[in-house]
Amino acid sequence: MRRMGYVAAVAVSWIGGAALAEFSQPQLAALTVLTPLAQEQLDRKNAQALAECMVLAAEAEEVSRIAAFAGMAPSPVIIDLANEIIQRPAVLSCLTEKLS
Known part of the structure; x- marks a missing residue:
């Protein structure tokens, strides 16, 4: 698994410094997991917005579970969790x- 600082830097480059x-x-870290999943369904801009909204809607325990997969392929359990959150x-x- 990659170091948290690297993951955070990548996420910040995707969503900007205001994040x-x-x-x-x-x-x-959860955002780095959810963004590629969202990009499988939507264009980059809309996928980023969707991933951000999913992170904001997730409970702290869910964020931790998703974040644990930063730098790795998400498991089917994480994909199911993402589908539940969405x-x-x-x-x-x-x-x-x-998006408005």
């Missing part, structure tokens, strides 16, 4: 706000 104030290190109303409202 440092918005996301914790575990959230940044269906939450908070994700839809966040995504609507980010």
